[in-house]
Amino acid sequence: MNADTSALKCTALPTPSERAAEPYRPPRRRYVFLLSTPALLGLFMFLILPFLMAVTMSFTDQRLLSPNETEWVGMRNYDRLLSVNWLVQEPVTDNGEVQRDADGEPTYPRLRTLLRQDPAYEGYKELTSWQLGDKRLVVLAKDPLFIQSFLNTLQFVLLVVPLQCGMALGLALLINRQLKGIYLFRTIFFSPVVTSIVVVSIVWSFLYHRDLGLFNHYLQAMTFGLIGPIDWLGDPQWAMPSIVLMSAWQAAGVQMLIFLAGLQGISADLYEAAELDGAGTWSKFWHVTLPGLKNTTVFVIISTTIQAFGLFTQVDVMTRGGPQGSTSTVMYHAVTKGFREQDIGYGSAISVIFFLVILVIALLQKRYFDKREG
């Protein structure tokens, strides 16, 4: 939210030098309050209040439906969410000889048995492990799926933001011309945005199908059967990139429109002057278009980032967080735990942590762009 409004400010408000031209009149306080009351009231009712409730509930064992009294559980939900630990496992030995499996890898005692014996490791599960010689370093977490979901979400954001913004800019440049029928193209490029994301997800599931999908047919035809078939949504390596591609395609239209508005705000004089100075297409783009779009770009990047963090619908429809948790996102995890499994307290804790993370990232982004401006 914070980052959103500040970015808007950059584009919408007049600069201090422009403002100085008018005689300054202090705003009347009561009008300020009067006029902002409806908006503030809405903000309080639907944003601040629910957030405060979420913070409160995250310290309780609140259930969706339960006859049990809600109790304070202190930091339990946060402990279960964030606890990370580690241990080193020795391989199984027989008379000092390390037991190896068919592949020559050392074998280890069953981790769950070890964890269940030691009260210090109560509630921990394996997150990941590394081989250190014959020993094995196991990283443990109380909710490995949350950490995996968090990393998946970051991966999604890092992939989708450049792709989506790049696509949007490219499309905006393409349609920013006075050609016959350009409105048709604008409509076509924008149409995925107004299509329901659920419908888009279902249609793309068909396209991604391993045996019947269009993508694999094209891929195999173009590479003469050398590549594929790829199990787009069924392979942990491919599932997230597949969702990234679809999401960028679906949502780029909005950013395209914003870029288009930005492009049309760049004065034609600048291009003319650049041409007179002998600038080519590329240097006009680099030295006129991009600087002219700076504020727009900042806004687009920050808003796309925040939107990308909320990834849920595509995952819910296309993969249900699978295969093996590779597309589970923080939002998906929160909905599963909080709503489907009725653990509102835990779901709230996830949301609170997630809010803080997004807030920090948005603030850092803003600071980075502000610094470049100054």
Add this chain to the structure above:
Amino acid sequence: MKNTYLSLLPYAVMTTLSVSAVGASAAPAEIKLWRHETSNIAEIQVSKDAIDRFNKSQDKWRVVAEMIPEGSYTETVTAAALANELPCILDMDQPVVPNFAWSGYLRPLEGLVSKEALDSLIDSAKGTYKGQVYSVGQFDVALALFTRKSILDKYGIRQATMEQPWSKEELLDALAKLKASGEYPYPLSMRTGWTGEWYSYGYTPMLQSFGGDQIDRANYLAAEGVLNGKSGLAWGEFFQDLFEKGYVDRNPSDDKAFIQGRSALDYVGSWEMGNHSQRWGEDLVVMPVPDFGHGPVVGGGSWQWGVTKSCANPEGAAKFVEFILQPSEIAEMSEVTGMIPSTPAAARMTNHYREGGDWRFFYDYSAAYAKLRPATPAYPIISSTFETMARNIKDGANVQDALDEAVDTIERNIADNKGYGFN
């Protein structure tokens, strides 16, 4: 001004009193009812007609129905429960009934609905929690293995019967043959693309036929050794193999494989019977589900009716429930929807399910193989956890780890909820 108001007051009071007095004697008391709205228009119409018949049959109560879209039905009911806005009567998917009963939103039906009506029902038409009946249903569904006579003949595969269902080996042999023929990229369709309750409803019976279960039904507190024991592991490995060997499509993009002839076998519920018989006619063969060692098992329990605690007219609600449990009402529902009637008397009145009827075998499957899903308030988390687990196994996760993980999740949730009323 003031005087006029004051002088009018007695009249106003009298009018109000007399109106309410008339209301008590003549106008029937309103009873609100919610039903989930399915895509089957005929099914909805039967319920609406039944409500009309009930309203005309007496003048004490009037049932007013509201249809709520199925996709958001459970959410709507949950939200209404939290806001204390539940209607008097509502229908629920049978496995969530214990959760609602434990939460205190439902009335036990014993003593409210007549004993004869309750006793006439088959077991899977009742939703119970701690031995009390909280919901009753007009119909049930059963799992079956659909195929075509022409396919069985062509590949020399024996048709399974109730006397001799397929064993695990027979199923795998048949699948191997069909796969090797190259005619069917994925010979068996199991609706893996469906989400939500289907995973628990469809695949737990397999697990149970292997000898495992979702939870220890002796105490409803532990799953250790039941879900992740030897039989659980055997089921998990079998299940994973189906996908690894390419017998079943891991991510089907639609559920039309059997109807379009892309798969040879279809593991699904009796509700598809109408579509299947329409498409394949005489060629269609319905077989009981395979026996994986502990007898064939099918899921039991479909949508059922319950009366809420906040209901102001429980007797009226109970009368309505009794009304729709009459054999004629149940038979009507079954005739229109093709679902399995929930009393023997009603079954005798239907064309499909009477003794010798053409769909009678579903009734027999249900009677012989049905195992209800665990009657515990923990069911929502069991179902959700089971789905995640089965999906992970399908996608190649280590079977034992996936089972253990599910056990830990379920057991911790039960402990967090102080045993859900079981100690």
